[in-house]
Amino acid sequence: MFTPPSSPQPKPGASFADERPPQPSQSSRYLSPPPTTPTPSPKSSHRSQEDGKRRTGRRFRIAVILVPIVLIAITVTARFISQGPPPVLSSLSTSWSWPHLFSDTPCEKQPERVVLDKREPSPQTQPTSTTSSPAPTSSSLPTSTTVPTVPSTAPALPTPFPQSFDGVIAKNFSTVSCLNFFTNMINAQPFRSCRPFSLLLETSNDFVQAQTNLTLLNNLIWGTCNTVTSEDQCVTTMSGYATNLRTECATELKENNAMAVNTLRAIEAYGLMREAACLSDPTTNTYCFLNAARDTNPTNLYYYSLPLGSKLPARSTDPQCTACLKSLMGLYGTALKDANQAKTLTGFLSTYEGAAETTLGKCGAGFAQTGLVSAADSRVVPASISMMVLGGSVVASLSLMLGGWSF
Numbered sequence: 398m399f400t401p402p403s404s405p406q407p408k409p410g411a412s413f414a415d416e417r418p419p420q421p422s423q424s425s426r427y428l429s430p431p432p433t434t435p436t437p438s439p440k441s442s443h444r445s446q447e448d449g450k451r452r453t454g455r456r457f458r459i460a461v462i463l464v465p466i467v468l469i470a471i472t473v474t475a476r477f478i479s480q481g482p483p484p485v486l487s488s489l490s491t492s493w494s495w496p497h498l499f500s501d502t503p504c505e506k507q508p509e510r511v512v513l514d515k516r517e518p519s520p521q522t523q524p525t526s527t528t529s530s531p532a533p534t535s536s537s538l539p540t541s542t543t544v545p546t547v548p549s550t551a552p553a554l555p556t557p558f559p560q561s562f563d564g565v566i567a568k569n570f571s572t573v574s575c576l577n578f579f580t581n582m583i584n585a586q587p588f589r590s591c592r593p594f595s596l597l598l599e600t601s602n603d604f605v606q607a608q609t610n611l612t613l614l615n616n617l618i619w620g621t622c623n624t625v626t627s628e629d630q631c632v633t634t635m636s637g638y639a640t641n642l643r644t645e646c647a648t649e650l651k652e653n654n655a656m657a658v659n660t661l662r663a664i665e666a667y668g669l670m671r672e673a674a675c676l677s678d679p680t681t682n683t684y685c686f687l688n689a690a691r692d693t694n695p696t697n698l699y700y701y702s703l704p705l706g707s708k709l710p711a712r713s714t715d716p717q718c719t720a721c722l723k724s725l726m727g728l729y730g731t732a733l734k735d736a737n738q739a740k741t742l743t744g745f746l747s748t749y750e751g752a753a754e755t756t757l758g759k760c761g762a763g764f765a766q767t768g769l770v771s772a773a774d775s776r777v778v779p780a781s782i783s784m785m786v787l788g789g790s791v792v793a794s795l796s797l798m799l800g801g802w803s804f
Contacts, residue, residue: 566579575645595670678721700722716755
């Protein structure tokens with residue numbers, strides 16, 4: 398019988414743990430499937446989203462900074478184009494506002510001023526956009542009915558020349574800045590040298606009293622039309638004062654302070670009322686204002702206060718249909734047709750149409766034009782809309798630009 402040989406004994410120190418699985422052959426290695434690309438982990442996807450949010454946040458922050466800057470630049474440019482550059486600083490008083498700019502005086506403590514003593518406010522110091530002009534008293538009628546002609550040579554002017562606010566002024570200001578503005582303006586030589594008829598008519602006691610003396614009044618009107626300072630320079634100076642008044646008396650204007658509101662209207666109407674005061678009757682070579690002051694019917698005199706926001710009194714429906722009235726209403730109509738001039742005549746826009754209708758009803762066609770105020774308003778609105786459109790276009794452009802940036 399055959400007996401199989403015994404199995405070989407394992408080598409010393411060997412164990413079953415040393416056994417390795419069979420390795421694939423070289424040929425079988427090429428037959429195995431290619432390795433697959435690992436999918437991104439949730440952590441890396443979350444990191445990509447965070448990076449996108451950061452880029453969006455950076456774009457938004459830059460847009461928040463740039464958009465207001467661009468809009469401010471657009472606003473300043475539009476104001477510069479519409480109102481022109483600010484007046485030359487030297488044309489204002491040397492004591493304008495620099496001393497007060499660094500003053501430590503609190504608003505509650507108002508500095509004492511010689512010219513600013515309290516008085517009872519007169520009807521002419523109240524806002525007059527919704528009220529009528531007071532009727533002249535018998536004492537204000539001229540003592541002579543003969544109207545002198547326009548001086549052919551420089552007449553003898555009183556020294557000093559009547560000035561605006563020559564009386565005492567009520568201390569009814571809410572802020573020191575507004576008080577200082579009026580004090581500096583009233584005493585500034587550039588302001589005084591322009592002899593503003595628009596303010597003399599309402600705030601100068603000497604000028605009002607001169608209306609009882611036609612010879613003196615004739616010389617004063619000549620003086621307002623022939624200032625040493627050129628008319629163009631005076632218009633620029635008054636424009637600067639109007640701008641500063643809106644800033645320094647912003648609180649008073651918001652509170653409808655009578656003095657601030659009426660003074661702003663008068664300064665804005667300086668150029669128009671200077672021309673109105675200098676109109677003359679071509680047939681008599683006399684100042685139209687003197688003819689109105691001489692007339693016992695005061696209606697035509699009320700027309701000179703229209704740019705200041707004073708409506709014709711309800712009882713004044715019987716104007717004198719003179720060549721002067723036709724010239725005056727024609728001058729007013731031309732001013733309202735000028736978009737740049739019309740938008741500054743804030744008091745005039747509320748008084749012209751009523752006066753024009755009264756004039757047409759009494760004097761007939763050719764003496765006045767109606768519908769000019771609504772036309773002036775319609776010219777201002779498109780400008781505002783165009784600025785909004787321009788601003789929107791800039792914002793949209795910035796958004797597109799920022800959207801294409803990578804951060």
